[in-house]
Amino acid sequence: MKALTQQLKQKSRELGFVLCGVAPAAAPGRWQQFSRWLDAGYAGQMHYLAGRRDAYRHPRFVLDGCRTIMMLALPYATETESAERSAAEGVGRVARYAWGEIDYHDVIHDRLASLCRWVESRHPAASVRGVVDTAPLLEREFAEMAGLGWIGKNTLLLNRTWGSYFFLAALLTDLALDTDPPQEKGYCGTCTACLDACPTDAFPQPFVLDATRCISYLTIEHRDHIDDALKPHLGNWVFGCDICQEVCPWNRKARHSDEPQFAPRADLRLPDLLGTLSLTEQQFRQRFRQTPLWRSKRRGILRNAILVVGNQRFAGADEALDNLLLDDEPLIRAAAAWAIGRIASNGWRERLSRALAAEADPAVRAAIENAITGAPPTLPDAEPR
Numbered sequence: 428m429k430a431l432t433q434q435l436k437q438k439s440r441e442l443g444f445v446l447c448g449v450a451p452a453a454a455p456g457r458w459q460q461f462s463r464w465l466d467a468g469y470a471g472q473m474h475y476l477a478g479r480r481d482a483y484r485h486p487r488f489v490l491d492g493c494r495t496i497m498m499l500a501l502p503y504a505t506e507t508e509s510a511e512r513s514a515a516e517g518v519g520r521v522a523r524y525a526w527g528e529i530d531y532h533d534v535i536h537d538r539l540a541s542l543c544r545w546v547e548s549r550h551p552a553a554s555v556r557g558v559v560d561t562a563p564l565l566e567r568e569f570a571e572m573a574g575l576g577w578i579g580k581n582t583l584l585l586n587r588t589w590g591s592y593f594f595l596a597a598l599l600t601d602l603a604l605d606t607d608p609p610q611e612k613g614y615c616g617t618c619t620a621c622l623d624a625c626p627t628d629a630f631p632q633p634f635v636l637d638a639t640r641c642i643s644y645l646t647i648e649h650r651d652h653i654d655d656a657l658k659p660h661l662g663n664w665v666f667g668c669d670i671c672q673e674v675c676p677w678n679r680k681a682r683h684s685d686e687p688q689f690a691p692r693a694d695l696r697l698p699d700l701l702g703t704l705s706l707t708e709q710q711f712r713q714r715f716r717q718t719p720l721w722r723s724k725r726r727g728i729l730r731n732a733i734l735v736v737g738n739q740r741f742a743g744a745d746e747a748l749d750n751l752l753l754d755d756e757p758l759i760r761a762a763a764a765w766a767i768g769r770i771a772s773n774g775w776r777e778r779l780s781r782a783l784a785a786e787a788d789p790a791v792r793a794a795i796e797n798a799i800t801g802a803p804p805t806l807p808d809a810e811p812r
């Protein structure tokens with residue numbers, strides 16, 4: 428299988444995967460750790476993870492008869508360090524992986540499908556399946572086993588050339604491809620930059636992420652109201668968060684992607700908050716249907732953008748916030764009440780009192796009452812990042 432493995436790697440590189448290595452389809456050693464992480468409640472509302480807990484025990488639950496896994500990395504950072512670390516008033520931030528026009532799942536699935544066809548054309552009886560972050564596979568561990576890099580203290584896979592701004596994908600097969608030596612050594616050393624920089628203290632210890640405190644989780648996966656104590660720490664983030672990657676020394680000199688499909692779209696890289704707050708359901712669909720932001724739906728993105736407006740104390744958003752107190756989505760009305768209380772422009776109590784008188788939803792009523800009695804906020808302020 429040596430020749431086939433080499434040819435497959437060559438084919439992968441031609442498709443833009445800058446790192447490729449092969450791991451044996453063994454039971455992952457970190458499954459117990461993963462299981463304890465679930466038991467600790469760190470997955471929050473990502474119940475699909477616990478629902479498939481046992482499937483993560485072995486790659487054969489992803490592909491029957493799986494013998495080897497080719498792990499692949501596709502970088503997505505197309506530019507050097509973002510000049511907009513602290514977004515200007517009225518502008519939010521989006522995690523770098525979501526700056527492109529197209530959802531990365533679609534980009535990667537097409538390439539994996541091409542690799543699958545290539546293998547099947549040479550071994551018609553082989554089973555082969557490509558997956559990208561939706562299958563029950565501990566991808567970072569298999570990437571480490573395939574020699575692509577090491578898992579850093581921020582829990583992401585790091586590579587000395589490519590840093591951590593890349594997507595991982597996996598090609599599982601029942602063929603016995605030639606395996607690569609695993610990455611034995613990590614290069615975090617005594618560095619703790621990611622742990623120190625996290626605005627929400629989402630790392631209870633190195634190498635462990637409490638997703639329920641992570642801005643990426645809160646702005647994308649969490650479908651509910653966000654805890655008042657965490658809201659100020661969201662800073663300017665409308666979708667995701669890159670802070671623990673931005674501060675990582677391995678990303679400072681990391682190479683960049685030249686993938687045109689990941690080239691930044693202006694309104695995704697630095698979304699205009701007022702424009703975002705005025706989006707109807709239909710407009711949201713038109714603008715974001717093909718992008719990663721679609722995952723949060725309009726109610727999630729507007730909730731987040733409203734909280735950013737509140738964190739910026741952006742008085743220019745007063746009128747938009749008043750309109751959003753009448754939105755159909757309780758999540759949006761509650762966030763608007765919080766932001767109005769935080770900005771505390773002239774007449775803010777009266778505006779909130781009027782909304783309270785007309786509000787029937789108990790959770791939104793509680794949010795408005797909190798905003799009236801709790802604002803100006805007594806919570807510790809966080810510096811927007």
Ligand code: SF4
Nearest residue numbers: 625641642668670671
């Ligand atoms: S993505 Fe942001 S909030 Fe989440 S762990 Fe990293 S720095 Fe913390």
Ligand code: SF4
Nearest residue numbers: 579580615618621675
């Ligand atoms: S910031 Fe430092 S500790 Fe964190 S992942 Fe990067 S090298 Fe490791």
